[in-house]
Amino acid sequence: MPAKQIPPYLSRSKSPILRLILSLLAVSILILLFSSSTSHRYLDNDRPFSNLKIRPETSFVLSIEQFLTQKAAKPSPSSSSRDDTVHTLREEDVSRLDDRKYEKENEWMHGDPYYPLSMPVRVYVYEMPSKFTYDLLWLFRNTYKETSNLTSNGSPVHRLIEQHSIDYWLWADLIAPESERLLKNVVRVHQQEEADLFYVPFFTTISFFLLEKQQCKTLYREALKWVTDQPAWKRSEGRDHIFPIHHPWSFKSVRRYVKNAIWLLPDMDSTGNWYKPGQVSLEKDLILPYVPNLDICDAKCLSDTESKRTTLLFFCGRLKRNAGGKIRAKLVAELSGANGVAIEEGTAGEGGKAAAQNGMRRSIFCLSPAGDTPSSARLFDAIVSGCIPVSVSDELELPFEGILDYRKIALFVSSGDAVQPGWLLTFLKGISISQIREMRRNLAQYSRHFIYSSPAQPLGPEDLVWRMMAGKLVNIKLHTRRSQRVVKESRSICTCDCKRANSTGPSPLS
Numbered sequence: 001m002p003a004k005q006i007p008p009y010l011s012r013s014k015s016p017i018l019r020l021i022l023s024l025l026a027v028s029i030l031i032l033l034f035s036s037s038t039s040h041r042y043l044d045n046d047r048p049f050s051n052l053k054i055r056p057e058t059s060f061v062l063s064i065e066q067f068l069t070q071k072a073a074k075p076s077p078s079s080s081s082r083d084d085t086v087h088t089l090r091e092e093d094v095s096r097l098d099d100r101k102y103e104k105e106n107e108w109m110h111g112d113p114y115y116p117l118s119m120p121v122r123v124y125v126y127e128m129p130s131k132f133t134y135d136l137l138w139l140f141r142n143t144y145k146e147t148s149n150l151t152s153n154g155s156p157v158h159r160l161i162e163q164h165s166i167d168y169w170l171w172a173d174l175i176a177p178e179s180e181r182l183l184k185n186v187v188r189v190h191q192q193e194e195a196d197l198f199y200v201p202f203f204t205t206i207s208f209f210l211l212e213k214q215q216c217k218t219l220y221r222e223a224l225k226w227v228t229d230q231p232a233w234k235r236s237e238g239r240d241h242i243f244p245i246h247h248p249w250s251f252k253s254v255r256r257y258v259k260n261a262i263w264l265l266p267d268m269d270s271t272g273n274w275y276k277p278g279q280v281s282l283e284k285d286l287i288l289p290y291v292p293n294l295d296i297c298d299a300k301c302l303s304d305t306e307s308k309r310t311t312l313l314f315f316c317g318r319l320k321r322n323a324g325g326k327i328r329a330k331l332v333a334e335l336s337g338a339n340g341v342a343i344e345e346g347t348a349g350e351g352g353k354a355a356a357q358n359g360m361r362r363s364i365f366c367l368s369p370a371g372d373t374p375s376s377a378r379l380f381d382a383i384v385s386g387c388i389p390v391s392v393s394d395e396l397e398l399p400f401e402g403i404l405d406y407r408k409i410a411l412f413v414s415s416g417d418a419v420q421p422g423w424l425l426t427f428l429k430g431i432s433i434s435q436i437r438e439m440r441r442n443l444a445q446y447s448r449h450f451i452y453s454s455p456a457q458p459l460g461p462e463d464l465v466w467r468m469m470a471g472k473l474v475n476i477k478l479h480t481r482r483s484q485r486v487v488k489e490s491r492s493i494c495t496c497d498c499k500r501a502n503s504t505g506p507s508p509l510s
Helices: 008-046 060-071 091-111 134-143 157-163 166-175 204-210 213-228 231-236 299-308 323-335 349-361 378-385 423-429 433-450 461-470 473-485
Strands: 121-125 186-189 197-199 241-244 262-265 311-317 341-345 363-369 388-392
Touching: 060 134, 060 166, 091 231, 121 166, 121 461, 134 157, 134 204, 157 204, 166 186, 166 197, 166 241, 166 262, 166 461, 204 213, 213 231, 231 241, 231 473, 299 349, 299 433, 311 323, 311 349, 311 423, 323 341, 323 363, 323 423, 341 349, 349 363, 349 378, 363 378, 378 388, 378 433, 388 433, 433 461
Parallel strands: 121 186, 121 197, 197 241, 241 262, 311 341, 311 363, 363 388
Antiparallel strands: none
């Protein structure tokens, strides 16, 4: 039976209609896919770790537990077979290392057109005796539940150790197997001549707070001798060595002997209360953020809390501090009782954490005055809480400022202005709603730069450490080579002495 023929006029009339319908359907599908992709990209930028298969661990206590019970119990073959303890230092050991370094650097210079501006940064991690490393981590792990252990001003000792635990996060990432690491801008090397930098994995903060005073000083002296006996230290006089000295009290009794080294610091106090003149500088050292006390408020959290942010200005912390922190008492006297202002005395423990977190998540601005040092963990608590920080600290230096623009997420006010009657609240009320929303969006994107984790994440603080370190390498090589050839009668006109810190106060020339 012959197939039924479709009249030509029907074929011609249906074909354009069908093509139009299919075209519209295809366009709709493309728009839907593009919108979905754009939405996911936006969320991924604002929600750290949202696109990861395995969520990284951000709790110091939980990460240490996992590290000590799983990873530290099974050291890698390369680490278990090596011990860098120097029993007898000979001059030829230093000379031999210098020759190997020259050969390797000469090879890089002729083989890499970008040398010495090259990535990744090559880091040699010293294998120190366990009394400087694992034993101290075990000490913290076995005692952190003893919350009765407080400092003289009432701060929980173990919480302070967590705030300054940058030494653990950096070390744990550097010694992890390459198959587990995510950072691409730093690599661990096992031959000293291949290293750009040398990392000293000594837990100076744990030892300061958890050991008896004389026991701590003895350990500091032993660590000092151990490091300064190394051929690599002798070769550069420590200029390419990294010391994590993040609590301002840690390593204090001996750190004058390592002033050439790169110090990892919470800030730089130019008043001389914590660091002697010439010990620290932005050119030589690196500022790292405190570990936040509070949970991160991601994009969803920010959306959920936006309508609840009815407090104009919030502060929760100790109202009386020393040194530059005396500004707190003046601010409290000026702001207490003002409409839209909430000021609370900080308390220790989970109750204090909950009060601070709730307060920050219901506030538009969070006051961040100086503490005993120019900075405090409160600045980073505010950032991860989506509360716009209002910094009142004239000597403040900030982490990774060569990369991050803090004007996009925070307000900076001089102490002289802040204590003037009515000035601060008038200033804050003058910030437009659109500017507040823009700064809060920026906070959602910036928060990932202040969350330490295991494994360390791209754009996290561990990542930014090595980006900043890469910028120091040429200057380190310059001062190392110069120190090797300058004769003793030369005038030392090239120094890295600390210059006057950045200040938000009035300029003497104004």
